[in-house]
Amino acid sequence: MAPALEDDEIDNNDYYSLLNVRREVVHATQEELKGSYRRLCMLYHPDKHRDPELKRQAEQLFNLVHQAYKVLSDPQLRAIYDIYGKRGLDVEGWEVVERKRTPVEIREEFERLQREREERRLQQRTNPKGMISVGVDATDLFDRYEEDYDDLPGGGFSHVEINKMHISQSIEAPLTTTDTAVLSGSLSTHNGNGGGNINLALRRVTSAKGWGEVEFGAGDTHGPLLGMKIFRNLTARW
Secondary structure, three states: OOOOOOOOOOOOHHHHHHHHHOOOOOOOOOHHHHHHHHHHHHHHHHHHHOOOOOOHHHHHHHHHHHHHHHHHHHHHHHHHHHHHHHHOOOOHHHHHOOOOOOOHHHHHHHHHHHHHHHHHHHHOOOOEEEEEEEEOOHHHHHHHHHHHHOOOOOOOOOOOEEEEEEEEEEEEEEOOOOEEEEEEEEEEEEOOEEEEEEEEEEEEEEOOOOOEEEEEEEOOOOOOEEEEEEEEOOOOOO
């Protein structure tokens, strides 16, 4: 093994230096990365050392080398690292971004993800939605039999009544950049009969083109509810 390194001597932010490969305009090839990675893994493998301190240092270096190779061997992660360094890799949301992006597109995606992150904080990570609908029966205004009402108190006036009403409300609570919980409820009444339900949905964005959702619910009209939704873009336009 190479001479023991102190903790403050290990630059875990420079993945190219860790793997001892080029980071110039002409990057190291996949073969160079793989060869350097294998050599360093053999050099720093913790099982080769019995001394506790050397074993600890070797394990630390071994893990850093593995992380560096994981990033530099992935074209998209490598492009992100080349532009923004480790802080760019720490931004959540890259896993749902389409791959094979140019450096300009990666910069745009990074800025978009940063904006979304700030917006979520400002909006307290909720998205309340509500709706109220009312059904009005105004038949008496247009189809009225005057002789039936003339002898009744107030019979000279047309009767308009509300015969149904629906109220719904929902809020979203993002759990991560890909997972969202949605709590919703509704109340309805029609001709004097009413009912309501409450639902909890868990939604996960699986990629830039699709998402899935599982919904649990209960109500006094339909009983327990369990549902699933899957959305997927089949082509670039649809």
